[in-house]
Amino acid sequence: MGEILIIGAGGVASVAAHKMAQLQVTEDGLFDKISIASRTISKCHAIAESVMERHDVTIDCYQIDADDVAETTKLLNALKPDLLVNLALPYQDLHLMEACLAAGVHYMDTANYEPLDVAKFEYHWQWDYHDRFKDAGLTALLGSGFDPGVTSVFTTYLKKHHFERIDTLDILDCNGGENDEAFATNFNPEINIREVTAVARYWENGDWVETPPMSVKKIFDFEGVGPKNMYLMYHEEIESLKTHIPEISRIRFWMTFGDEYIKHLTVLQNVGMTRIDPVIYEGKEIIPLQFLKSVLPEPASLGNSTKGKTNIGCIATGLGKDGKEKTLYINNICDHEEAYRETGNQAVSYTTGVPAMIGAAMVVSGQWSGDGVFNIEQFDPDPFMDMLNRHGLPWQINELDAPLDF
Ligand code: NDP
Numbered sequence: 001m002g003e004i005l006i007i008g009a010g011g012v013a014s015v016a017a018h019k020m021a022q023l024q025v026t027e028d029g030l031f032d033k034i035s036i037a038s039r040t041i042s043k044c045h046a047i048a049e050s051v052m053e054r055h056d057v058t059i060d061c062y063q064i065d066a067d068d069v070a071e072t073t074k075l076l077n078a079l080k081p082d083l084l085v086n087l088a089l090p091y092q093d094l095h096l097m098e099a100c101l102a103a104g105v106h107y108m109d110t111a112n113y114e115p116l117d118v119a120k121f122e123y124h125w126q127w128d129y130h131d132r133f134k135d136a137g138l139t140a141l142l143g144s145g146f147d148p149g150v151t152s153v154f155t156t157y158l159k160k161h162h163f164e165r166i167d168t169l170d171i172l173d174c175n176g177g178e179n180d181e182a183f184a185t186n187f188n189p190e191i192n193i194r195e196v197t198a199v200a201r202y203w204e205n206g207d208w209v210e211t212p213p214m215s216v217k218k219i220f221d222f223e224g225v226g227p228k229n230m231y232l233m234y235h236e237e238i239e240s241l242k243t244h245i246p247e248i249s250r251i252r253f254w255m256t257f258g259d260e261y262i263k264h265l266t267v268l269q270n271v272g273m274t275r276i277d278p279v280i281y282e283g284k285e286i287i288p289l290q291f292l293k294s295v296l297p298e299p300a301s302l303g304n305s306t307k308g309k310t311n312i313g314c315i316a317t318g319l320g321k322d323g324k325e326k327t328l329y330i331n332n333i334c335d336h337e338e339a340y341r342e343t344g345n346q347a348v349s350y351t352t353g354v355p356a357m358i359g360a361a362m363v364v365s366g367q368w369s370g371d372g373v374f375n376i377e378q379f380d381p382d383p384f385m386d387m388l389n390r391h392g393l394p395w396q397i398n399e400l401d402a403p404l405d406f
Pocket of ligand 1: 009010013037039043065066067087088111144146148149299348349352
């Protein structure tokens with residue numbers, strides 16, 4: 001059961017491929033065929049070789065431009081997978097959804113669509129596909145990474161088992177990992193920098209509240225990492241969570257950054273290197289941020305030098321099922337070196353690739369089904385939470401003495 005075509009061959013795709021191969025060997029019949037297609041076929045071959053070495057599982061490789069709908073449709077028609085797992089970049093989302101509709105294949109991704117020329121993270125472009133997927137009898141599962149992804153499932157799990165009503169939700173994303181690089185992003189640099197330099201927005205009492213990028217900073221003591229500066233940011237799951245769990249009156253997203261990262265980013269911004277509008281260089285149009293990406297380390301290359309842990313989770317305050325006001329903290333702690341030993345990738349790729357594998361398992365096993373376009377929090381969290389515990393991302397819930405004081 002479950003033929004998969006992964007698109008993209010970066011760190012996240014590598015982890016997802018390794019984890020799918022593990023399940024092919026250990027869980028009867030799940031992911032019985034895995035293929036991978038990306039722009040640079042040598043990266044597909046490198047993943048396939050590592051999977052063969054570690055798990056003795058064959059992965060077929062294909063070269064593809066995922067922005068070419070006709071080319072992807074042709075590959076889908078030839079392979080006839082049950083599910084396309086989009087682990088390329090958010091720019092490809094709509095093209096890949098079109099190809100899935102043309103070939104009659106279910107779709108899944110980990111990041112919402114972004115137009116190339118505006119750093120805007122909004123779901124409406126993908127939600128607009130709902131009726132077409134519904135009419136075709138196909139499922140599109142959006143946002144099956146960690147955040148979005150696990151954090152949204154954490155929220156629905158808390159709502160299902162612990163709260164009558166959630167009033168406030170804070171998503172805290174801490175990467176306590178350190179490596180030898182002066183400045184490196186732990187997932188695709190272009191997407192990461194677009195996200196970090198965007199205006200910060202959170203949801204409060206039915207409206208968006210905006211603050212300048214990286215202007216609100218708090219210190220939080222993360223288990224397994226220690227005290228870290230975290231910054232208020234916009235993140236796409238705020239939009240889907242406030243839509244699907246409208247009772248939550250305030251949803252905020254925080255991410256930690258070290259002083260060195262902020263220092264480098266500030267300089268890069270000040271000199272115009274994070275711009276996403278074209279500039280003319282030696283008679284040719286280039287996008288400064290894309291050029292910057294080409295000189296920064298590839299996230300997939302950081303695995304063997306990254307040490308430390310990630311700690312990502314949600315703090316929810318509201319009315320408990322026992323009738324009492326309470327604050328619960330649900331989170332996962334993941335170790336960079338352990339992730340590397342298991343899959344050859346650091347923990348940020350690991351914490352995204354594992355939930356991508358689990359989302360794929362939910363769809364191909366039929367545990368999550370429906371015709372149309374769905375965000376991950378629209379499905380039953382229990383089977384997903386169970387797989388997190390069994391496949392490398394165990395979670396814990398602790399009651400805090402009081403709500404956050406900021
Ligand atoms: P990488 O940049 O390492 O990998 C992206 C891959 O997509 C590369 O192999 C790239 O090819 C390929 N690709 C890009 N454009 C095309 C195209 N037109 N056709 C075919 N292949 C293409 O990124 P990551 O692995 O770090 O991240 C993958 C995805 O996961 C991103 O969308 C990112 O936003 C998302 N993500 C989600 C998270 C979550 O928690 N929800 C967290 C982290 C990441 P090439 O090698 O030629 O460049």
